[in-house]
Amino acid sequence: MSTRTSGRRADHAELPRQAIIDAARTLFAQHGFFGAKIDEIAELADVALGTVYAVGGGKQGLLRILIDEWAAAPVLKESVDRLPSLRDPHEVLALAAACSRKVRENHGTVVRVLLSAAPHDETAAEGLRESTERYRNTLAAVAQHLHELGAPADRTDARHARSGTESPHRVRRPPVPRRRRRTAPCLQRARHGATSSTQLPCG
The missing domain is CATH 1.10.10.60 (Homeodomain-like)
Known part of the structure; x- marks a missing residue:
């Protein structure tokens, strides 16, 4: 043949x-x-x-095939390979942003599937764990390179930058608004100097 x-x-x-x-x-x-x-x-x-x-x-x-395709996306390897050659912190951040955007465009469907299915399916849960770890490792490499370029703020190193990042796959809940406590009428009158004997006490 x-x-x-x-x-x-x-x-x-x-x-x-x-x-x-x-x-x-x-x-x-x-x-x-x-x-x-x-x-x-x-x-x-x-x-x-x-x-x-x-x-x-x-x-x-x-689903496992889709996860593996995501992990093997050429843009990930290309970005990691190019990272050490960049000497401008702005270029480093631009590379990270462009890579993240490209991955979301090409594999955003898989991300959403993993998020919804992970609580009920072990394959999805494993894929979500792998993708989260891969994301954090990539950010760690970016943070380390920025640190070597002297870019992080004072008292911030690559280890702190990595530990302070959150996975983009976490579902963020909106903050619960704080309710204003109402002041009892008798306290309001007391603040204004009211002393009438007909006023009722707080009950």
Whole structure:
């Protein structure tokens, strides 16, 4: 068998695989991880149901593939490789921001799926832990490089910068507004010097 024929077969085999992965990403986004059905993924990808199981082994397997694609995103490696060559702190921050934006654009669906499914599915929970650790390690590398350039504020080093960062995958609750305490009427009158014997005491 020639190398050219083997390459064509490999390319032909990759087409349905990518279609299945794309279909899973789309339906996970539309219906959630638990709402998406394997037969719907097969229909959208225009493949047999058995092909979906052969590629991913089920929804957990497809989610694992999406997580691994995220982890292997070229922009992550390119950014980490380029980081040491940057000598301007502003360029370092611009690189980190651009990388984060690109990852969110390309893999934001996976992030949202992991956040919603992690409390109920171990594959999603493991993927969320891995992505959070990867995010923190990347920020640690950025903070360390900024520290070496003398960029952090006084009394801030890379270790403190890392420990002070939060994962972007955490759900932040809005602050609870503080209720103003109402002053009892009798205290208000007392503050204004009211002394009438007809005034009632606080009860």
